[in-house]
Amino acid sequence: MSEKRLSEFLEKIRSDLDRTVNFWVTHSHDTVHGGFFNCIDEDGKIYDETKHVWLQARQVWMYARLYKEMKRFQKPEILEAAIKGAEFLQKFTRNPETYRCYFALTKEGKPVKIQRTIFSECFYLMAMSELGIVSGKQSYKKEALTMMDKIVHWVMEDDTEIGRQSLDGAPPHSSLAVPMMMLCIISQIETMDNSLSNKYSKATDWAVAEVFKHVKRDGTAVLENVGLNGSELTGSSGRLMTPGHSIEAGWFLLDLAIRKNRTELAETAIQTFMINPYNYGWDKQYGGLYYFLDVDGWSPAQLEWDLKLWWPHNEAMISFLMAYKHTKNVKYLDIFAQIFDYSYSHFVDNEQGEWYGYLDREGKVKIRSKGGVWKGCFHVPRALMMCEQMLEAMTK
Amino acid sequence: MSEKRLSEFLEKIRSDLDRTVNFWVTHSHDTVHGGFFNCIDEDGKIYDETKHVWLQARQVWMYARLYKEMKRFQKPEILEAAIKGAEFLQKFTRNPETYRCYFALTKEGKPVKIQRTIFSECFYLMAMSELGIVSGKQSYKKEALTMMDKIVHWVMEDDTEIGRQSLDGAPPHSSLAVPMMMLCIISQIETMDNSLSNKYSKATDWAVAEVFKHVKRDGTAVLENVGLNGSELTGSSGRLMTPGHSIEAGWFLLDLAIRKNRTELAETAIQTFMINPYNYGWDKQYGGLYYFLDVDGWSPAQLEWDLKLWWPHNEAMISFLMAYKHTKNVKYLDIFAQIFDYSYSHFVDNEQGEWYGYLDREGKVKIRSKGGVWKGCFHVPRALMMCEQMLEAMTK
Known part of the structure; x- marks a missing residue:
């Protein structure tokens, strides 16, 4: 069914991108x-x-x-x-x-x-x-x-120049954000100058291997923080999962796999970093993706754990549409459709442009602002732009 | 009416304190x-x-x-x-x-x-x-x-040894927590050795004056952060109000006023630091005290702004019971009763002891743990102990 909705998705996303860009152009320039x-x-x-x-x-x-x-x-x-x-x-x-x-x-x-x-x-x-x-x-x-x-x-x-103090009880660990960011900036540098691809191939391999260290529990969970050797850490921070972050890593990896023709990497990107985190991250009762979860089911330390944030939904839209475009498997488009429907009935401001950023678990707007310390002109327009491009290619 | 409930309050609080202390004694000792x-x-x-x-x-x-x-x-x-x-x-x-x-x-x-x-x-x-x-x-x-x-x-x-970096765009400011903490530790030191009261009289005066710097908008609002000269700061952090914190400052000041026989200070403690923050901090729709508010009504920057936390309710129980005991004005006991009723129908675990710490705006438990990074054996038993003592004195 969701295959018949491609034009509808494209149309809504295109006008949403127009509204969103207009919001920032009109209000944000100093x-x-x-x-x-x-x-x-x-x-x-x-x-x-x-x-x-x-x-x-x-x-x-x-x-x-x-x-x-x-x-x-x-x-x-x-x-x-x-x-x-x-x-x-x-x-x-x-x-x-x-x-x-x-x-x-x-x-x-x-x-x-x-x-x-x-x-x-x-x-x-x-x-x-x-x-x-x-x-x-x-x-x-x-x-x-x-x-x-x-x-x-x-x-x-x-990392001495970064200035982090090293303490005996807090040995260095691997945070998923760092190798993800590396994948992102290497891709950016290659977009700028493809001849640099070789120069950063070692860094790319390192980043992929680092991201994979976070896959635990026989491949069923992606943990935010692990030991430098890939071991599980004790305590809340060692059990932390951020479904939206894992799903974002999913499209970073899938994009890399497509660019470099790596079939196996594409499969893992989709199953391990998209499907699994979506399955444990989707709130079956109220809909939307949880922000944080504890892999063993304890209450997460983060008070905001059950909020529905805009950016995991932006990243999930990119991921599942990319997975569908790459595989033609309609299962991924169905998930895209579910995220699309949740987003367009909860986050999107059809009048004033941009999305609301923070909903409570039930889906009510909790913070009225469109921009703040962590939310600006980025996740929404990036997702809309990429989805528009993919949908355009698919409906041509 | 609430005057007739003193024995009920006392009884429930006494058994709650027993349960709570038992919780920590049984589970927390390493x-x-x-x-x-x-x-x-x-x-x-x-x-x-x-x-x-x-x-x-x-x-x-x-x-x-x-x-x-x-x-x-x-x-x-x-x-x-x-x-x-x-x-x-x-x-x-x-x-x-x-x-x-x-x-x-x-x-x-x-x-x-x-x-x-x-x-x-x-x-x-x-x-x-x-x-x-x-x-x-x-x-x-x-x-x-x-x-x-x-x-x-x-x-x-x-404060060089504290190691805070000073940056041009973030000049030092006055944070309400610091003079509040000073009032608290001076009172502690005087409890230990009353002859030191003189030694710290200058620090006491300083702390009271610092706390008063945070009273703005013609006395109607207590702001968390103000300039060193007491001026309002721009932006979200300058507009931040934490009703529970202000109410806690209220009983610190009232306690000081009672010990030092300062009638005017007692009046301001009650009106400015208890009644006003209670009036703007109480959620008229769902009950309970908000965690954070913006004095001008913007969405606060803190995602947890509308949660109901345990400790503001602990502090408010102490404050309003102390205000009632000091003034005999039943208006304060009515507010105590309202906070008591909200707490005992939302926060209190009658079976296992201790209170839940974090409810969503509607009052549902959001974090199941009894202790965490910021919650331990302190606010609940301190409030229960102090309220039991006050209620005992009043029902004798």
């Missing part, structure tokens, strides 16, 4: 100081002027990608806004010597917070790289490559 | 390594062996206070457990030179995490001081006084 406001209420009002670097950089990437990929967004104002965002980032975010990036800035660009992780830096790289592609400016590409070398050094060789 | 397990499921099973220092220290304090104040808990096993907990803390928690304390330890005592705040240190002081009183051992009292001098230095003179 024409005084540059960069973007990202704490924005449902109707576009700014409720906090702090600029969060992940979201600044993601918006630059998103605008540049939309400009490159979709004819109707190939407009000078989209490219100009991306360039202005990038200039703000270069000026205020990264230390010109160490390349460490802040996590949050004031609207004028003064530093508010720095994290002892690599994620601001990764999104900075994504922004510079994609803008390098669409603007043709070598300086952006060079900036992305310099950051790439830094990140590879921190992740695979020595 | 007889192998010392200290207490604090991540405990509803039925007493340990789901994580990490030992969180706030809770280790609070449990030592709680046991010592119960031993001192309540005849039926004056049992050797209570005192011994407190002493063993204190030994674990002294051995593993605090740096013998700097007196900085860790935030979390492995069950064997290896450091897992340190925070750049003063709270582990404050609870360490509370534990040592109260145990000094009941054991009569000078070494505990000395340890508390040494820590007191350190904390006063960090809070009022120089």
